[in-house]
Amino acid sequence: MSTIIIEQYMRQRDFFLQNQALLFDMERDATNLLAFVISNKVGSIAKQIDFGFKELYPFWKKYTPRPRGRAPVGDNIPSGDLGEKVVGLSIFGGLIEVVGAANIHGIPSTPFGGDYRIVLKDYILHIDIKSTGPRDDPSEIVVPPNQITGDGAIISMADEAVSNNPIAVGAKEETCAYTNPTLTPLAPALIGKDVKTIPQFTLFIKFVYGQKEGGQPLEKITLATVPNGLLLFDERGIRYYLSDKYRVSITDSGIKTRPCSPFNFGKDDRGRHAAAPNAFRFRIKLPWLRHLDPWRVQDFYP
Numbered sequence: 001m002s003t004i005i006i007e008q009y010m011r012q013r014d015f016f017l018q019n020q021a022l023l024f025d026m027e028r029d030a031t032n033l034l035a036f037v038i039s040n041k042v043g044s045i046a047k048q049i050d051f052g053f054k055e056l057y058p059f060w061k062k063y064t065p066r067p068r069g070r071a072p073v074g075d076n077i078p079s080g081d082l083g084e085k086v087v088g089l090s091i092f093g094g095l096i097e098v099v100g101a102a103n104i105h106g107i108p109s110t111p112f113g114g115d116y117r118i119v120l121k122d123y124i125l126h127i128d129i130k131s132t133g134p135r136d137d138p139s140e141i142v143v144p145p146n147q148i149t150g151d152g153a154i155i156s157m158a159d160e161a162v163s164n165n166p167i168a169v170g171a172k173e174e175t176c177a178y179t180n181p182t183l184t185p186l187a188p189a190l191i192g193k194d195v196k197t198i199p200q201f202t203l204f205i206k207f208v209y210g211q212k213e214g215g216q217p218l219e220k221i222t223l224a225t226v227p228n229g230l231l232l233f234d235e236r237g238i239r240y241y242l243s244d245k246y247r248v249s250i251t252d253s254g255i256k257t258r259p260c261s262p263f264n265f266g267k268d269d270r271g272r273h274a275a276a277p278n279a280f281r282f283r284i285k286l287p288w289l290r291h292l293d294p295w296r297v298q299d300f301y302p
Contacts, residue, residue, distance in 0.1 A: 002160040003157065003160060005188050005195060005197070006155065006157065006160055006162060008188070008195075008197050009152075009155075009162060009184075009186060009187075009188070009197045010155060012186050012197040012198075013152055013153075013185070013186055013230070016185070016186065016199065016230055017230055020230065020231060023199060023228060023230060023231060024231060026122060026123055026199060026201075027199075027201050027225060027227070027228055027231070028293075028295060030123055030125060030201045030203065030225075031203060031223065031225045031295055031296070031298075032295075033095070033098065033099070034091070034095070034125075034127070034203055034205075034223060035223055035298050035300075036098065037091055037094040037095050037097075037098055038091060038094075038205070038221055038223055038298075038300045039300055040094055041090045041091055041094045042218075042221055042300045042301070042302050043302050044090065045086060045087055045090050045218060045221070045302070046217065046218040046302030047302075048086050048090070049082060049086055049209075049215075049216070049217065049218050050215065050217060052082070052086070053214060053215030053216065053217075054214070054215065057214075064077050065077060065078045065081065066078070076133065076211050076216065077216065078131075079131045079133065079207070079209055079216050080131045082131070082207070082209075082216075083129040083130070083131035083207040084115055084129050084131075087129055087205065087207045087221065088115055088116055088127070088129045088205070091116075091127070091205065092116045092118075092127070095118065095125075099120065103120060103121060104118055104119070104120065105119040105120065105121070105189065105190065105191045105192070106119045106189070106190060107119065108124055108126075108187065108189065108200075110183075110187075112146035112147075112182055112183070113126045113146065113147065113183060113202075114126030114127045114128035114147055114202055114203075115127060115128050115129050116128075116129075119189045119190075119191065119198075121191065122198060122199075123198050123199045123200065123201055124187060124189055124198060124199070124200040124201070125201055125203065126147065126183065126200060126201065126202040126203070127202075127203055127204075127205060128147050128202065128203075128204050128205070129204075129205050129207060130142070130204055130205065130206045130207065131206075131207050131209070132206050132207065132208045132209070133209055133211060133216070134210060134211045138206065138208050138222070138286075139285060139286050139287060140264075140283045140284065140285050140286060141204050141206065141224055141283070141284050141286070142266050142281050142282070142283055143204075143226070143266075143281060143282060143283070143284055144279070144281045145179050145180055145181050145182050145279040145280070145281075145282075146182040146183065146279070147182075147183070147202055147204075148181045148182075148183060148202055148226055148229070149164075149181060149183040149184060149185045149200050149201075149202060149228050149229035149230075150163075150164025150165060150167065150180070150181030150182075150183070150184065150185065150229040151164055151165050151185065151229045151230065151232070152164055152184035152185045152186060152229060152230070153165055162184050163180075163184075164180060164181045164182070164184060164229065166178035166179060166180045166181075167179060167180075167181060167232075167261060167263065168261040168263070169261060169263045169264070169265055169280075169282045170261075170263075170264070170265060171264065176261075177265075177280075179279050179280050179282060180279050181229060182279070183200055183202070183229075184200065184229075185199060185200060185228050185229040185230045186198060186199050186200065186230075187200050199228055199230075200228070201225070201228060202225075202226050203223060203224070203225050203226075204223075204224040204225075204226065205221060205222070205223055205224075206221065206222035206223075206224065207221060208220045208221070208222060218302055219301075220299050220300060220301050220302075221299070221300045222286070222297065222298070222299050222300075223297070223298045223299075223300070224284075224286055224289055224296065224297050225289070225295075225296045225297075226284060226289070226296075227292065227296075262284075262285065262288045263282045263283065263284060264282060264283040264284075264285070265280075265282055265283065266280060266281030266282050266283055
């Protein structure tokens with residue numbers, strides 16, 4: 001059975017490489033769907049968070065989460081759980097309301113991906129929540145390689161396996177390094193009684209909160225869509241991110257061309273290995289995503 005599915009994958013990958021405009025439109029449709037859900041839920045999310053820091057606070061103030069990160073100052077309460085539970089589950093529930101339970105075909109049974117995963121008729125959604133406080137940079141997302149899709153070009157029939165080529169990370173050619181995306185651009189999904197190979201999209205939701213006495217109110221929710229791995233390549237497998245459109249850095253002084261790729265190194269993770277060899281977190285700048293397509297970055301205010 002695996003051989004048959006891999007052959008199906010190969011045909012579908014070739015199809016979407018030859019029809020990237022269709023893949024692009026599907027990704028934009030997925031973004032519009034999630035944007036509609038967020039716009040409907042952002043007000044109630046803000047109210048629930050405020051309620052938690054007011055009426056609910058006496059019921060958990062003795063058990064506040066321990067500060068995380070490097071050298072925490074200790075003057076705030078880590079809000080990662082609020083992001084995943086209040087923001088994430090509200091949006092996931094809203095997604096079910098909009099598309100209808102009958103149109104949700106399951107959860108991708110992989111050991112990695114976004115915080116929330118869902119199989120729809122035409123694509124698989126990986127939704128990952130990023131909590132961003134006053135000391136974090138709201139203009140970037142820090143991404144582990146097990147949350148993004150690669151090119152899916154390494155296909156081994158011998159051991160029935162599919163994997164990705166590494167992507168370049170870094171601003172200087174002499175120090176450029178490579179990290180391996182873990183998610184393939186397409187994956188099999190069980191839809192009814194049929195197994196179909198469909199695209200995978202990763203959409204990041206940044207829960208941006210403030211720091212005020214007595215709480216951490218929601219300031220905005222940012223939706224960021226990273227291109228599917230096949231959209232960073234052309235139909236011959238040539239890396240798009242080495243072209244002028246993709247290989248740029250957006251700065252206050254304008255657009256600058258970069259020798260490696262638009263991706264920056266992560267915090268301190270070059271020596272850390274995740275679900276793939278030579279895998280480390282890296283940064284994707286939101287101005288770069290806006291430069292590609294304005295709809296890839298959208299802000300929603302309560």
